Amino acid sequence: MSNEIDQKVNERTIDKDEKQTLKRTLEEDIETAWDRLEEQQPQCGFGQLGVCCNSCKMGPCQVDPFEEGPQRGVCGADANLIVARNLLNDIAAGAASHSDHGREIVETFYETAKGESQGYELLDTEKLKNVAQDVGIEVEDRSDEEIAKELGETFLAEYGMIKGGLDFTERVPEKTRKIWNKAGIMPRGVDREVVESMHRVHMGVGADYTNMLLHGLRTALSDGWGGSMMATELSDILFGTPEVTESTVNLGTLKDDMVNIVLHGHNPILSDVVVKAANNEALVEKAKEAGANGINLVGLCCTGNELLMRKGVPMAGNMLNQELALATGAVDAMIIDYQCIFPSLPQVAKCFHSKIVSTSEKSKVPGAVHKEFHPESAYDTATEIVELAIDTYKERNPQKVEIPCEPMEMVAxxxxxxxxxxxxxxxxxxxxxxxxxxxxxxxxxxxxxxxxxxxxxxxxxxxxxxxxxxxxxxxxxxxxxxxxxxxxxxxxxxxxxxxxxxxxxxxxxxxxxxxxxxxxxxxxxxxxxxxxxxxxxxxxxxxxxxxxxxxxxxxxxxxxxxxxxxxxxxxxxxxxxxxxxxxxxxxxxxxxxxxxxxxxxxxxxxxxxxxxxxxxxxxxxxxxxxx
Ligand code: XCC
Ligand code: SF4
Incomplete structure (x- = not known):
């Protein structure tokens, strides 16, 4: 049995530090994604090949890849069209995810410019001016707030824009722009491209797979040079443009003598104020009264990367480390926003004292405590969550804590x-x-x-x-x-x-x-x-x-x-x-x-x-x- 477990652990990861925790999940029946992948075998062959279509109520339809069974869906779509449509659908979902995150940043930025948010400021005003100039906004003799307000409005409008191309395509080399124009993929606003993608994947909107996929490229470009780029640039202005910084990484960033708060997901707008709250003297004092040596913040996935880049916050790991972080028994609160968050987290948390705290109205999870976050009351919510983590720490069972390693140094x-x-x-x-x-x-x-x-x-x-x-x-x-x-x-x-x-x-x-x-x-x-x-x-x-x-x-x-x-x-x-x-x-x-x-x-x-x-x-x- 233990041999079998060791073998599984070795097959699942090369990260020697996480092997111990992975082993624990197997020994103590803490279910992880690896176990569920095993249970899913064999996975659907039609799905893997992309030849299953579930777009309309005449279906679902499958095309037989061995050419023995049906070659067209009820509507007449062949394998090429079904595969291309599924792909466009995926690209559009990805673009929407990044860019909708971007929109929340733009909105928070805009509220901050108007003085309506709580706990934010325009931190990098030099970058503010640079970005504003990049997109043709006048900066001479204007206050930062005025510039930011116009930039916020410009970017909010950029999402559904009707002009020829995105503002940031100014950054695209002339030769590359020519290629896009010739191919007909000069990106417009991401809202428009994603809605158009959704239109095109509807039954009966074109049957040419090439045409379908070119729009996939255009949609992706509207994310890369649009929604995602706006997210990056405005996050820099709000939270600081990253500078080279030292930090640490792996499950060893969790501390057995501290209140451990894990920040997981993608959007830095809440987590940034959580960092502020966790540094608040009164809250640190509270953590000490609860018997801890302080408050330890660590990141996971891209929320973690955002905090690492700008504040040097240590990283507990990447996507497959989310269940393992909980399986150390050391996490008091895992704060989630959205994307890449396993719906299984509350199940793993239940094996310990840990609490999952959801914060986005878009991303509620059964079994999580929901503390909804809005820019106008960001600091209050962050404080409440840190207090919840401190209270949860009091329920931690030190016997069940197993932190597998020492943290690794890194520069980001x-x-x-x-x-x-x-x-x-x-x-x-x-x-x-x-x-x-x-x-x-x-x-x-x-x-x-x-x-x-x-x-x-x-x-x-x-x-x-x-x-x-x-x-x-x-x-x-x-x-x-x-x-x-x-x-x-x-x-x-x-x-x-x-x-x-x-x-x-x-x-x-x-x-x-x-x-x-x-x-x-x-x-x-x-x-x-x-x-x-x-x-x-x-x-x-x-x-x-x-x-x-x-x-x-x-x-x-x-x-x-x-x-x-x-x-x-x-x-x-x-x-x-x-x-x-x-x-x-x-x-x-x-x-x-x-x-x-x-x-x-x-x-x-x-x-x-x-x-x-x-x-x-x-x-x-x-x-x-x-x-
Ligand atoms: Fe998610 Fe961004 Fe992928 Fe990691 S890399 S699993 S998308 S956290 Ni983006
Ligand atoms: Fe079937 Fe066509 Fe409907 Fe897809 S769109 S489910 S292939 S009938």
Missing amino acids: GFSVEAIKDELGGTFEPLIEAITSGQIKGVVGVVGCSNPKVQHDYGHVNLAKELMKKDILMIETGCAAVASGKEGLLVPEAAEMAGDGLQKVCESLNIPPVLHMGSCVDCSRILTLAGELANALDVGIDQLPAAGAAPEWYAQKALTIASYFVASGFYTVVGLPPNTHGSQKVTDLLTDDLEDVVNAKFDVEPDPKVAARMIERHILSQREELGI
Whole structure:
């Protein structure tokens, strides 16, 4: 039995620190995503191939992939159309998630500009002016509040805009914009693109799979260069533009002698004020009266990344660590907002004293305590939640606490501005290192954890392989956290890199993997790519760069991969989207797209092979650039 458990644990994760906790879940019957994945076997083949359609009441319909059974749904849709429609539906859901989060940031920003929010201020007024100027807003002789009010209104209008293209497409290199115009995918407001996607997936709105998928690219672009970029930029103005900062990561960030509050989800607007409340002397005193040494805040997923980037808050882990964090028995309160939050959390919490606290009116969870959060009363709500955590701490059973490891050191905070600072105020040294070949190229490694992949295996191995090849990684989301847990986010990790990259990292004292933030912060990767391409006077598609999502699971990740490709990045994903039921759609994504946007997808589960594919691409890009 114990052998069997050890084997399972080893199959499930490469993270040696979390193995102990994973083992505990198996020994004590604490159900996790890995167990549920096992129970789901075998998973539906039609679904995996994308040939199941449940869009209308004439269905559900399935197309037989072996061509023995039906080849069309009741309406007449064939496999190509069904697969493409499902994919567009997923991309639209991902775009909507990021961008709706973005809208809440814009709204909070706007309320703050009008003086109607509680606990927020316009923190980075220099960035406020820069962003305002980027989108053509007058800044001379105007107060910060006036500028912010106009910027807030402009961005709120940007969501459903009727003009030709998004304001931030000003940041897109001319050559890339030409490609979009020619392909007919110049993105408009994300509300419009998502609604149009929903229109197009309705029965009987076109039967051309190519046309369907081009709109997927357009929708994804409206997220990347629209909703997500607005989320990033305004979060920076409200909460501070990230600067290089040291922190720690893994389950060892939980403390057995402190009130542990885990901040999980994606939106920094509540968690940022929770950080303020947790530093309030009176509340710290209260925690001490309850017998703790203080209040310990840690993050999970992208809410965690947002706080890590700006405030150096430690990270308990990435997506698959959410149930394991609870399984340490040390969590007093887990505060959730939305996205990537397992509905199972209250079940795991019930095995201990832990409380799940939901905060968004959009994301209620049975079994959680609901403390609804609004910008006008943010600080009061945050205080209430911290008090609840302190009360819950009193019920903690120290006998049941098992924190498996010591925290790992890491460095994060690499916003585009911070990277520029590290380089001495200009991108010139980076461009120089790239053209001289010391750094061969740059790869955005992004995306999730997925129990179908041994936890962190894809991220860690891809990063290690690429750094050996003198390729610099810029990472976000759960990918970055995986690298952090493995010790790749410290300057010393450059010892594992090739000579060229190692030298660059040493001279700048930076890690070979740069943590650029949360998933909406993939927009930072776009901004950086735009700047580099403009400096070289090329399109993004000509850069010695690529994208990768080795362990993705979310619709959001599919949207990111789609806007990477549409922006010109060759992108390798570790798991196929559910498209293999159509050869034509598969060919379009992995081949024909090259003729449209000069970039394409590839699917490769083995990170070592993926690294070779990426290297090959980067070398050929270099050759074409003549560097
Ligand atoms: Fe979610 Fe953003 Fe994916 Fe992680 S990487 S599993 S989307 S938390 Ni975005
Ligand atoms: Fe079937 Fe067509 Fe309805 Fe889909 S849209 S469920 S394929 S009839």
